[in-house]
Amino acid sequence: MASRTHAGAVPSTLPRHQILDEQGAIADDPLLSPYVADVTVEQLQHLYRSMTAARRVDEEGTSLQRQGQLVLWVPLRGQEAAQVGSVWPTLPTDRIFPSYREHAVAFERGLAPSDLMRLFRGITAGGWDPEEHNLNLYTMVLASQVPHAVGYAMGTALDRKAAQDAGTPPETDPEAVIAYFGDGASTEGEIHESMVFAASYDAPVLFFIQNNQWAISVPFATQSRVPLATRAAGYGFEGLRVDGNDILGVVAATRYALEKIRAGEGPVLIEAETYRMGAHTTADDPTKYRERDEEEQWGHLDPVDRLRAHLRDAHGVEDEFFETVARENDEIAQRMRADVLAMTPPRFEDSFAKAYAEQHSLVDAERAEYLDYQVGFAPQDEMDTHDTRGAGA
């Protein structure tokens, strides 16, 4: 029923921005090129490092999961430019609200790869202190983090107003907030309410959509007839459509958006067109729903290959650099693996302290019951003989 051709479709007139073309050559983009004119080769090398480190850690995540060391892993391969390019231009004071695949975003914010793995090892639903890197936790219920980002952004604006009212000199770089979500999540009603609220309150928030063409097995065409960036105009703010595998295009679009946002012009939406090269998660099998052909086609648009070509061709960066980076990345992955293997599960009784911030009579009572009950089971082994897990699953 959800046909890909729609007789009544009104096509989008939004341009698609690109700065680094498929071969890694610079393509001029009148609006956005100025925003990356100052990017140095060292910075490009940094971006390359970040993208490839994320890719390497991602591979290690899949392998750890296969070995039973993680309960699940969510591959990001293919989306490195979209992620690194959008977070690199942020300031430490900006708050980031990821979805659940933004590993490269997290690492670029300074999170240690192993911190991220706690969640996927099944020992916490969080894993890091959101304040430390101004990086919120992953959120599994699609779209739910987006109104939080808008509210947080409203709060920064309120703080700014309070400071102004108090006569404090204005910050030079007002805070911005980024909300990440995917093409599938864009359909959730909470995304819409988020956009309405953001527009209404001029919230300093960037809606950053990674359109990786798939929501598990469902192709983008099921979610929308037109690029998602087109939606922004319906709320009266700007939407940009950018080649998401083009690191410079993403950096430029993000800088352009953040500039507007910091200037108090309210929300902006960026849709980065990219591709999920791997499985949705380690529990997924893409051969069930998509063609090898399509994967190969997108393989030619790989964001890492493209940046490598650009570094080589335009800046004469030599093999040695790439080899060194590969070695460093292996080390990062090995360290992460070692850290993961060393992680110990939490004690269940600690859960009782986490549900509420303040004392709670029922939780206290149940904690006491649990501890009492546990006393009946020492040693641990005895418990396991009664365990029914796996009987059915």
Add this chain to the structure above:
Amino acid sequence: MASRTHAGAVPSTLPRHQILDEQGAIADDPLLSPYVADVTVEQLQHLYRSMTAARRVDEEGTSLQRQGQLVLWVPLRGQEAAQVGSVWPTLPTDRIFPSYREHAVAFERGLAPSDLMRLFRGITAGGWDPEEHNLNLYTMVLASQVPHAVGYAMGTALDRKAAQDAGTPPETDPEAVIAYFGDGASTEGEIHESMVFAASYDAPVLFFIQNNQWAISVPFATQSRVPLATRAAGYGFEGLRVDGNDILGVVAATRYALEKIRAGEGPVLIEAETYRMGAHTTADDPTKYRERDEEEQWGHLDPVDRLRAHLRDAHGVEDEFFETVARENDEIAQRMRADVLAMTPPRFEDSFAKAYAEQHSLVDAERAEYLDYQVGFAPQDEMDTHDTRGAGA
């Protein structure tokens, strides 16, 4: 905080359609005028009748509520052109999903005014058989009826496909569906999901928004920076912005939209810009939140006055016609009043038969308990002495 000027706003470029101008003269609209070229003076008179009858019944509703004969009334004054103009072009086979203020829509579909009043008399949450006039029930949870409309429309398309597959000759006028909602409801997430689904499945549905400028006390500017018709482009379908107090403009826009929809081109959105001249409901006091000035300004744009002027000036319709209509409307209102006063409350015990379509053990048990319990209370009067209602409220 929700300021009405937004530094970063991207204005809408959508034109505003109008055919009957503020003085009741014909203004040419290149796109839409052809759609009302064939409207006869008799038809205009019919439209006038419908609009004024609805207005008259509306007044009676307020008065009945004041006299304690209704639990609530929801005035429609000001929105007669938007309502009558959008439903008049429909076919009996089209299914209508109203919100809760669409009284003129309901009457034009053939519903007796008193049928509508059952709900407001507090004796049912429905009041009529949705199949009889292909008119769904009022829905109090804002926006909730809109996905139903989309699903129903998907169903008509599925039926059409099944008929085709079975070799049945195609209908000449494929069914269309209209979903009514307001400017306030447009913010609800379910509206967004409805639009995504409709676009994805090419559902033959018209989203008809009456933007009456207010959601209770909240002005339209809080919901959106731009006209709501602008949203349609973000889903890849057409959105039209029309003067909602211009009966011909609304008829033309609706005909245009229904033509596309019947042709299988999927959803269309119409935003009719109108004004709620009265209170939100009989429980509301608009003086708390809006200026007399604004009400007066919109008073000059009154849809009934405008059509009356047009009928007089362009078609030489004389006073006698208007006087006759006024008399007839009084009769309609009187009949409605009499019918309302004659309505008897339901028996509570009948509620037990309505919760489920099929036999239900708990409902059966509770019904029996209730009847048993009631046996202890004859006569009725004795019960009332223990009644605490009104103690607080």
Add this chain to the structure above:
Amino acid sequence: MTQLTVAKAINAGLARAMEENPKVMLMGEDIGSLGGVYRVTEGLKSRFGAHRVLDTPLGEAGIVGTAVGLAERGYRPVCEIQFDGFTFPAFNQITTQLAKIHARSDGQLTVPVTIRIPYGGVIGSVEHHSESPEALFAHTAGLRLLAPSNAQDAYWMSQQAIACDDPVIIFEPKRRYWLKGEVDEKTSPGDPFKASVIREGEEATIVAWGPLVPVALAAAEAAREDGRNVEVIDLRSLSPIDFDTVTASVRKTGRLVIAHEAPTFGGLGGEIAARVTERAFYSLEAPVLRVGAYHLPYPPAAVEENYVPDLDRVLEALDRSFAY
């Protein structure tokens, strides 16, 4: 001491919280210029400014969802849901986000959001304006639920909810908004999560909350005329529930009737009955009896008084209890 209606007491409580803490802010539909459809927030926008009293766009998920973000930023948002029946568009944000963020973050994030829900029936209104959905929130860990029944609690619980670092939902008994009562603005009445024995008795206990507390008191009065001495407990907090107070009472009286406006089936009465029976099994002279609404959607106004428990149904349950 001041005489205030429940609505005015909430208003005063909110105002005081806003005065004392600049991070407290109000959000909701029509709460600003209009002062809310029940006028509970009347005057607060002009007093504290449009940046602290937000007339939001019309989306409940947006209201609660942005409140979560504001709370993470250090604010203490108080969201009004206009009517009980319109809480459900925000159900995902409340259940999967607001309730779980503290646990998800291993305690690193707190989200002190207060949600005010005018709730309950017998107000002669239309569909979705008379619901009692408290059980749908009590089951979810991470939330706290308060149900003031009088002006004093309304005044203080509003402030205590805001001051609490956990999310708190306040079920405001809308049919009692105009009930007047004494408010002691000086002395905080202590723990809001404790039940209160508001009438002592020896022969049976009635537990009620919110709008049914006056009904429970009236039933105890009526029972006294029949020579029965009935204790009444205003439960006050629906999550956590103060089982100690209820159990102690039942150990004394041996009989318990629980009355709530929500349908009996799956309502909080079951939880209370089960737990009290477990804790006071040998003290019970009769099974715990519940008086709630029927397993039907809230009916039209014309017949709502047959649906919601009233004095007679509570008395009838007492009689049944005494018959054991």
Add this chain to the structure above:
Amino acid sequence: MTQLTVAKAINAGLARAMEENPKVMLMGEDIGSLGGVYRVTEGLKSRFGAHRVLDTPLGEAGIVGTAVGLAERGYRPVCEIQFDGFTFPAFNQITTQLAKIHARSDGQLTVPVTIRIPYGGVIGSVEHHSESPEALFAHTAGLRLLAPSNAQDAYWMSQQAIACDDPVIIFEPKRRYWLKGEVDEKTSPGDPFKASVIREGEEATIVAWGPLVPVALAAAEAAREDGRNVEVIDLRSLSPIDFDTVTASVRKTGRLVIAHEAPTFGGLGGEIAARVTERAFYSLEAPVLRVGAYHLPYPPAAVEENYVPDLDRVLEALDRSFAY
């Protein structure tokens, strides 16, 4: 008679319903080409076509909301919610619309929508993938709730839910999807809203449903080794609940333990305990005991087995019951 897993039995049940009635259609995220993340709908899209097996856009409110409209048009949509924890975006449509339309229309509209929710924990997954929200739906009149625990029920209940003119939510025990069992495709097993005594006993009764039924049976087995003869009831229907069967059993055994995966507080166990205590007060040798999860958000996979009731906790409750 065929041996099928629970997942395959549902698949076969859906297929048969689709064969027998062209108005039956499936809707959900990833249910088409992928066959659902649990492969429950595998092969149905290629067999019945994309117009009858809809890979929908990613919005749960949209899925249930359009299903309501399709039902009003005469279809019988079966919606899959991908995981228990993602039901909540559709909560408004389920609670205020789907459940109430029949009553709202004074019986003129029927909305035979089936919602399939793979539910429950102990699958070693991440947050929101292991919830047991049945109590959040049971409280709402207008809905029916089924919880198959085995392949035979999975096969038949799918079809019975679809055939029912009321909305039905099926809680599918996802950790038992690969549990094999006999399916009799010939004879319909009768009323799906009746509980089933799956093991007879005289000294105590255990009531369980869905994923905990095998645990309850194992507990009865273990108790037998201690010389205790325990009856086990598979509740099967969570709304309505077959109190007659449970009460009759308790009248016989005098002791009842209820086990469910959902948190105890506010869970369905309270409803059952309260009602059975009311109906079998003089038969009870001990208070009805409940074994559920704690009042905490579902914890990380590493410790989930301490959270969800297991054999030991059921046995411990039996012991406590016998100790009275």
